[in-house]
Amino acid sequence: MLRQEESLSLSLNSTWGVRRRFEQGKVTINEKKFLGYDKDSEGNLIINERQAVIVRRIYKDFLDGKGTAHITRELEEEKVKNWNGTSKWYESTIKSILRNEKYKGDAILQKTYTVDFLTKERVKNTGKVPKYYVEESHPAIIELETWEAVQLEMERRKKFCEEHNIKKLDTRLPFWGKVICGVCGTVYCRKTWMNDGGKNKRKVWICSNRYRTKGVKGCDSKHVDEEVLKKAFMEVVNVLVENKQHFLDKWRAELEDSNALKQYRFKMFIRILEPTSMTGEFDESLCLKILDQIKVIDGKGKMYITLLDGTSMQCKNNN
Numbered sequence: 655m656l657r658q659e660e661s662l663s664l665s666l667n668s669t670w671g672v673r674r675r676f677e678q679g680k681v682t683i684n685e686k687k688f689l690g691y692d693k694d695s696e697g698n699l700i701i702n703e704r705q706a707v708i709v710r711r712i713y714k715d716f717l718d719g720k721g722t723a724h725i726t727r728e729l730e731e732e733k734v735k736n737w738n739g740t741s742k743w744y745e746s747t748i749k750s751i752l753r754n755e756k757y758k759g760d761a762i763l764q765k766t767y768t769v770d771f772l773t774k775e776r777v778k779n780t781g782k783v784p785k786y787y788v789e790e791s792h793p794a795i796i797e798l799e800t801w802e803a804v805q806l807e808m809e810r811r812k813k814f815c816e817e818h819n820i821k822k823l824d825t826r827l828p829f830w831g832k833v834i835c836g837v838c839g840t841v842y843c844r845k846t847w848m849n850d851g852g853k854n855k856r857k858v859w860i861c862s863n864r865y866r867t868k869g870v871k872g873c874d875s876k877h878v879d880e881e882v883l884k885k886a887f888m889e890v891v892n893v894l895v896e897n898k899q900h901f902l903d904k905w906r907a908e909l910e911d912s913n914a915l916k917q918y919r920f921k922m923f924i925r926i927l928e929p930t931s932m933t934g935e936f937d938e939s940l941c942l943k944i945l946d947q948i949k950v951i952d953g954k955g956k957m958y959i960t961l962l963d964g965t966s967m968q969c970k971n972n973n
């Protein structure tokens with residue numbers, strides 16, 4: 655009993671002591687488990703440039719259209735080192751890096767707190783003890799606007815998935831999660847069809863509701879060849895190029911009254927379009943960056959293409 659009471663009072667004291675330090679604005683962050691920062695001799699957080707490069711890359715990749723699984727896989731393939739020196743990456747790590755306010759220089763303190771000083775058990779702080787939000791507590795790795803754009807983009811993708819009944823966006827195929835059925839509103843998935851006894855492989859996209867139950871045609875929509883999608887996308891890109899000045903003016907005008915995500919997008923569109931005359935060849939990374947969705951109306955190539963700046967066009971391929 656005494657022991658318990660002692661433990662309780664120790665625990666309270668300890669929590670109180672920690673809180674006092676926070677109130678005085680003294681920040682303690684375990685930088686060892688935290689990509690991008692070191693501590694100087696006085697205990698202040700300083701940027702670890704080698705690691706900060708990775709953090710910036712993750713933010714950029716995400717805003718360039720890559721999903722968290724895609725980013726994880728690429729970091730592993732390139733054997734990029736994590737904070738602990740290994741090149742093992744988890745999707746959950748990437749997600750928490752993208753959400754972490756510390757990269758914009760802020761800190762939320764007391765996300766967890768000690769409930770039992772003897773066992774050192776810590777629990778998530780759901781409001782039992784005060785949390786402190788400290789702005790500009792240390793140097794930022796990510797610009798505030800970019801950080802905000804990432805949070806909005808996460809929200810946008812989440813909503814898109816909910817609307818189209820997708821568990822998560824897998825961006826490893828350029829059209830995955832972006833081709834929408836004009837009949838039932840769900841996403842298309844890719845299938846490989848064999849012609850001529852397996853000699854000819856044909857990649858086609860088809861409504862994922864079509865054969866959901868074996869033997870039952872679940873949706874009446876038509877399939878569409880991947881080549882048709884590529885051609886349609888490049889046609890839209892060419893419309894942008896041919897009407898370059900119109901679009902540049904439009905994006906520049908819209909920059910002012912936009913949120914952080916739209917601003918990031920408009921700037922990206924301007925950066926891509928301004929210097930180039932595009933080639934006609936399908937560009938996968940361009941597709942990830944600028945394509946929002948393709949709504950397939952029929953199997954003959956009639957579709958509506960929407961880009962991430964909000965531009966929407968109808969395509970009528972004759973193939």
Ligand SMILES: [Zn+2]
Binds near residue numbers: 837838839863875
């Ligand atoms: Zn359908």
